[in-house]
Amino acid sequence: MKFLIPVDGSVLSLEAVRHVLKLAHAGLQTELLLANVQEPASLYEMVVAHDPDVIDExxxxxxxxxxxxxxxxxxxAGVSFEAVVARGDPGHALIELIERHACDAVVMGAHGKGMVRQALLxxxxxxxxxxxPVPVTLVKPSEDTALDSDFETEELAEDGPN
Structure with missing residues (x-):
């Protein structure tokens, strides 16, 4: 079974990876597509860089x-995977990756916020x-992850601008 796992650098995206690795260790034949989506360069970045190759690099x-x-x-973990970088709108880019790489399912971290708030955002x-076009599994933060995220938030607040 081929899983797309969006990776955005958050602790929660790593929780999704760990979840699929548990499935693999339980005996499920798995192949992973780890994907990061980079948003297109802003007009300012294009003007300052002058060279599209620099922006791409x-x-x-x-x-x-x-x-x-x-x-x-x-x-x-020794699990088969491919890491890919996509560009553009994250939702559209991920759906395109599902189709292009024939993924069977998506597993992604969920922030545990209310559905209304997520819809509005x-x-x-x-x-x-x-x-x-495939099943999507949301991995909620474990209690340890929630504590780590709270700690990181507190550290950022303390280290913020003075």
Whole structure:
């Protein structure tokens, strides 16, 4: 079974990777498509960079940096995977990846926010739930992950601008 796992650098996207790795260790034949979507360059970035190749290199580097922890987890587990970088609107790009790579399902981290709030924000999660042509599994944060996220939020608040 081929799983698309969107990786955005959050602790929750790594929870989704761990979830699929548990399925693999339980005996499910799995193949992973780890995907990071980079938004298109802004007009300012295009004007300042002058060279579209520079923008592409920076975007690719940023994506590989975001994907690195997930790749490390999967390599350590010995599960077959491919890491890809897509560009554009995240929801549309992920749906295109599902079709292009013949994925059987999507597993992604969920922030655990209310459905109304997510719908109003136009989240990628909601777009995937409604638009993906395959089943979508949302992995909620574990208690440890929730505590880690709270700690990170507190650290950011303390380290913020003075």
């Amino acid at each position: 920076v975007s690719e580097g940023a994506a590989m940096h975001v994907l690195a922890p997930a790749v490390s987890l999967v390599e350590t 136009g989240s990628v999660t909601m777009e995937m739930l409604h638009g993906a």
